[in-house]
Amino acid sequence: MTSPAGSNHLAPRQLPQPPFRFYTERRLVELTGRRARNLGELLEHLQEVPGSSIFYHTHHQYLSHHFETPVFHNDFAGWVLRALRLEQLAERLAAIDLLAFTSIRQLRRSIVSAIQDYLAEGGWQPQESPPGDEFHFCLSRSFVMPTGIVAGDEREFFAKLPGVTNVSLFFHFFLARLRLERPTNDFSQWLGDLGHRELAKAIDRLDPYSRTLDELKADILALGDAYLGSGDGR
Amino acid sequence: MAAKLEDYQEVVGRDVVDELRAVAARVRHCRIQNINSTSVGGGVAEILARMIPLFLDLGVEATWDVIQGDEEFFQVTKAFHNALHGAPGQITPEMFDVYQRNTERILRETPLTGDVLLIHDPQPAGLVQRRREIGRRWVWRCHIDISTPNPLVWDFLRPLINQYDAAIFSMPDFAKRLSAPQFLVTPSIDPLSDKNRELDREFVRSVLEKGQVDPERPILTQISRFDRLKDPLGVIAAYRMVKKRRDCQLVLAGGDAPDDPEGEQVLREVREAAASDPDIHVLPLPPFSDLEINALVRGSTVVFQKSIREGFGLTVSEALWKRKPVIGGAVGGIKIQIINGVTGFLAYSPEGAAARAVQLLEDRRLREAMGENGRQHVKQNFLVTRHVKDYLLLVLALEHPDERVVEFH
Numbered sequence: 205m206t207s208p209a210g211s212n213h214l215a216p217r218q219l220p221q222p223p224f225r226f227y228t229e230r231r232l233v234e235l236t237g238r239r240a241r242n243l244g245e246l247l248e249h250l251q252e253v254p255g256s257s258i259f260y261h262t263h264h265q266y267l268s269h270h271f272e273t274p275v276f277h278n279d280f281a282g283w284v285l286r287a288l289r290l291e292q293l294a295e296r297l298a299a300i301d302l303l304a305f306t307s308i309r310q311l312r313r314s315i316v317s318a319i320q321d322y323l324a325e326g327g328w329q330p331q332e333s334p335p336g337d338e339f340h341f342c343l344s345r346s347f348v349m350p351t352g353i354v355a356g357d358e359r360e361f362f363a364k365l366p367g368v369t370n371v372s373l374f375f376h377f378f379l380a381r382l383r384l385e386r387p388t389n390d391f392s393q394w395l396g397d398l399g400h401r402e403l404a405k406a407i408d409r410l411d412p413y414s415r416t417l418d419e420l421k422a423d424i425l426a427l428g429d430a431y432l433g434s435g436d437g438r
Numbered sequence: 439m440a441a442k443l444e445d446y447q448e449v450v451g452r453d454v455v456d457e458l459r460a461v462a463a464r465v466r467h468c469r470i471q472n473i474n475s476t477s478v479g480g481g482v483a484e485i486l487a488r489m490i491p492l493f494l495d496l497g498v499e500a501t502w503d504v505i506q507g508d509e510e511f512f513q514v515t516k517a518f519h520n521a522l523h524g525a526p527g528q529i530t531p532e533m534f535d536v537y538q539r540n541t542e543r544i545l546r547e548t549p550l551t552g553d554v555l556l557i558h559d560p561q562p563a564g565l566v567q568r569r570r571e572i573g574r575r576w577v578w579r580c581h582i583d584i585s586t587p588n589p590l591v592w593d594f595l596r597p598l599i600n601q602y603d604a605a606i607f608s609m610p611d612f613a614k615r616l617s618a619p620q621f622l623v624t625p626s627i628d629p630l631s632d633k634n635r636e637l638d639r640e641f642v643r644s645v646l647e648k649g650q651v652d653p654e655r656p657i658l659t660q661i662s663r664f665d666r667l668k669d670p671l672g673v674i675a676a677y678r679m680v681k682k683r684r685d686c687q688l689v690l691a692g693g694d695a696p697d698d699p700e701g702e703q704v705l706r707e708v709r710e711a712a713a714s715d716p717d718i719h720v721l722p723l724p725p726f727s728d729l730e731i732n733a734l735v736r737g738s739t740v741v742f743q744k745s746i747r748e749g750f751g752l753t754v755s756e757a758l759w760k761r762k763p764v765i766g767g768a769v770g771g772i773k774i775q776i777i778n779g780v781t782g783f784l785a786y787s788p789e790g791a792a793a794r795a796v797q798l799l800e801d802r803r804l805r806e807a808m809g810e811n812g813r814q815h816v817k818q819n820f821l822v823t824r825h826v827k828d829y830l831l832l833v834l835a836l837e838h839p840d841e842r843v844v845e846f847h
Contacts, residue, residue, distance in 0.1 A: 230461060232831040233622040235613035256842045269818045271780050271811055336768070340610035342622065345835050348845045349460060369453065383843065 224361055224394045226353040228372040229379060231344040233260075240339040242332050243288060246280070247319050249341055255308035257343040259383050262302060262311065264344070266417065267374055277413070279339075280315060287333035293322045302413050307385050346383075348375065358400055361391075362428035370417035377412045377420065391424065403431045440491035441630040449629045450823050458823060461830045462496035464846065468833050469499040471552025475515070475561035477504045478725045480663070481625060481752050482558050482581055485825070488628040492826050505548055505562045511540040515561045516700060518595075521588035522560065523667060523747040529590045537594075538564070550574070554833055557602075566601045575836045578602045581625065581749045583770040585611045603836055608750045608771050619839070621832060624771065626825035627755045627816065632728035634759055637736055645733035649721050651687055656799050659689040659738040661731055661756070664705040664722065667747045668692075669767070672788050674711050674718065676744065679792035681717070684799045688712075691721035691734055736760050739805070740798045744791055748772055755820040758782070758812030763805050765794045775820065781812040 236253060240246040250258070261279035276282045276298040285294035296318050305311045322328070333339070351372055355361035376390040386393065388408050396404035406427050412420050447455045470493065474482050486502050493500035507515070514533045521529055541564030550568060554575045557565055559582060566576050578599050584592065584607075596614075599605060605620045607613055613620050627634055646653045658677055662668040670690055677688040690708060705722055712718035723730060735741060741757035743766040750771030757764045758775065764782035766772040776782040783798075785791035798805050838844045 230457070230827070230831055232828060232835055234835075235607060235610055235620040235622050237613045237615040237620060239613075254842070269814075271777065271815075336611070336773075338611070340613060342610055343842070345621075345831070345841075346843045347461075347831055347834055348843060349464075350847065379843075 221398050224355045226351045226364070226368050226372050227348050227375055228351050228369060229375040230347045230349065234343050234345055236341040236343065238341040242330065243284070243290070243319065243323065246339055247316065250312065250316055250319070253341050254343055255312065256383070257341050258308050258312045258315070260343045261341070263378055266378065266413070267371065283339045287337045287339070288331040290328060290331065293319065296322065302382070303411060305382065306387065308382060311382070346379065358395060358398060358428070359432060361395075362425060362432065365421065365425055365428070368421070370421070373417050373421055400431070403427060441628075443492070443495045445630055446823055450817070450821060454823050458496060458827055461827055462498050465830045465833045466497050468553045469501070469551065470554045470556060470829070470833065471550065472500065472502040472556045472558065473505060473548065473562045473565065474558035475505050475507060481750065484633070485625055485822070488631055488822055489826055492822065496826070498830070501551065503548060505544045507540055507544070507561065510536055518560050518591050519582060520667070521591040522582050522584045524586040524588065525667060525747065529588060534594055541565070541567070554836060556829070560595060563595060563598050566598055569601055576602045577604045577606060577832065577836070579606045580612065581608060583609070583612055583747050583749050584614070604832070606832070609774070619835070621835070623825065623828045623832070624774070624820060625750050625752055626820050626822045627752055627759060628822045629759060633732050634756060635732070637729070637733055642733040642737045645730050646737045649689065649719050649734070651689055651719050651737070653737060656684065656686040656739040657689060657737060658686055658740050658742060658795060659691070659734055660742040660744065661735060661753045662692045662743065662745070664692060664701045664708060666700070666704055667745060669744045669746050670704065670708045671711055673742050673744050674708070675788040676742070676791040676795065677718065679788065680795045680799070683796050686739070686799060687717040687719065689719045689721060689734055689738070691723055691731065693723045693725055693727060735762060738762055740765060740795050742791065743767065743772060744785065745769055745772060751775065755816045759816045761809030761813050763798055763808035763812065765791050765798075775815070777811070777815065781808055781815050
């Protein structure tokens with residue numbers, strides 16, 4: 205095996221990294237026509253609806269404007285509490301750690317198990333939702349488009365991040381990881397590929413579910429500032 | 439006069455307009471043809487009149503055609519409309535014959551020019567019978583609450599709807615088990631239209647005085663067609679309960695639509711019920727009274743939309759946009775426009791509506807807080823710019839029928 209003339213075969217070759225392109229998601233809500241009036245129907249549909257419906261009902265509230273912080277961001281938990289008045293189950297559903305999963309299949313299994321376990325334990329009264337308050341299964345059709353914002357290196361990335369919308373942030377953090385089944389959020393992936401592994405890990409450790417999107421952006425920027433300011437950044 | 443995109447930018451912000459342009463750039467190859475049954479009166483005609491110029495300004499060719507029907511046809515489609523809303527009323531086999539006979543004529547008369555045909559409500563729904571012959575993409579846009587439809591009428595319509603490529607509903611509750619995909623698109627108001635734009639105080643005052651309404655005393659108002667499903671008699675009942683506790687006036691104002699033959703009968707009943715009270719102002723308005731409607735709402739203290747059934751009830755958003763708290767029936771789209779206790783109150787009876795009206799009349803700060811919340815809620819969710827974006831995305835969804843995530847580069 206010969207190496208290219210003049211190259212140093214002992215050093216790893218530095219391949220040029222592609223720039224980071226910020227994308228955003230535009231969505232249209234699709235209705236499945238499936239509705240649940242009680243826990244049995246909810247469970248049945250949960251096992252049959254497309255994965256995008258599970259994603260929608262566990263994530264869309266993070267993008268919505270709220271006058272008051274919702275009791276639960278998870279629609280299943282919210283409905284079980286409001287319409288069926290099953291407080292304990294609602295809390296268990298809301299407590300499902302969305303960061304623990306890297307696919308919607310796993311998330312669906314966890315939600316279904318939580319309901320099955322609750323049913324198996326007994327001691328609950330079957331409840332029907334009031335008329336007009338059934339659970340309607342929806343999903344979203346996502347249209348992912350470039351925003352035109354591009355960063356060639358980490359300094360440019362953090363300089364441009366403040367101008368990136370919350371919807372774009374949502375796409376790169378929530379949708380890319382769970383719905384497109386990428387191993388981590390897009391920011392950490394790209395920064396890691398550039399060689400900034402500590403910074404990538406630190407961003408990956410941020411829990412996007414316990415922050416608003418504004419807070420998430422501020423925390424990413426703070427990590428970037430600390431890292432680049434410390435001299436670790438190239 | 440049609441507003442331009444730049445005019446909207448001042449209201450909704452530059453991000454929203456930039457986003458519209460970005461989506462429209464991917465849809466410019468497609469002609470969107472809207473077809474409905476009336477060019478004036480009712481929410482559908484109003485929205486279309488405002489949307490078409492916006493599409494054109496975005497570089498998307500959009501057109502609007504109105505089918506022609508005789509009185510018999512519109513009586514039948516009004517009966518269908520009520521029956522789809524779940525209201526009682528007799529449906530006869532002859533009605534289906536009238537519908538089909540008219541549809542055949544409409545099929546001959548209506549030029550189908552769009553790449554995407556957006557067919558609004560049941561009246562022109564039968565046009566889809568030409569799909570097999572001419573192809574294109576067909577979308578049925580349903581503006582009606584069909585959560586509990588009369589089965590006779592729904593069974594008649596369902597085979598037609600199943601021929602469409604997609605259906606659009608205004609609320610998740612209205613979705614059906616259909617073979618085609620169904621999308622949720624809530625309707626919208628136009629902040630720059632005569633019905634919603636800012637007005638000067640003197641004009642508001644002059645409109646109130648012209649209707650013999652005293653601008654200095656509290657005013658409760660319901661703006662709607664004279665239609666049983668809007669429950670104008672229930673509003674009068676609620677007003678009478680309020681009146682026992684607080685001085686106030688009631689304004690019931692609305693236009694009529696040419697495809698609604700029941701309107702005159704309901705107006706007579708309302709006038710009879712109001713006859714003995716000089717503080718009840720029944721104001722049937724001629725077409726093109728948008729500025730007067732705008733002024734009546736702006737001059738009001740509290741707005742009612744006490745519907746029994748409602749496709750969406752955009753009068754709620756129109757009032758919220760003007761920072762008026764709204765008391766509405768917990769039906770159809772009213773449930774998502776009124777966030778109970780935040781932008782207004784949901785009521786289930788004249789008694790409930792009256793109690794909330796008294797509460798609001800007695801608490802100016804509550805009215806102001808709810809009014810501000812209402813304005814924000816409409817800005818986020820129910821303006822025409824969002825509506826146009828949804829229709830543009832719908833075109834993309836039709837072009838990528840099997841993809842849940844469509845990636846553009």
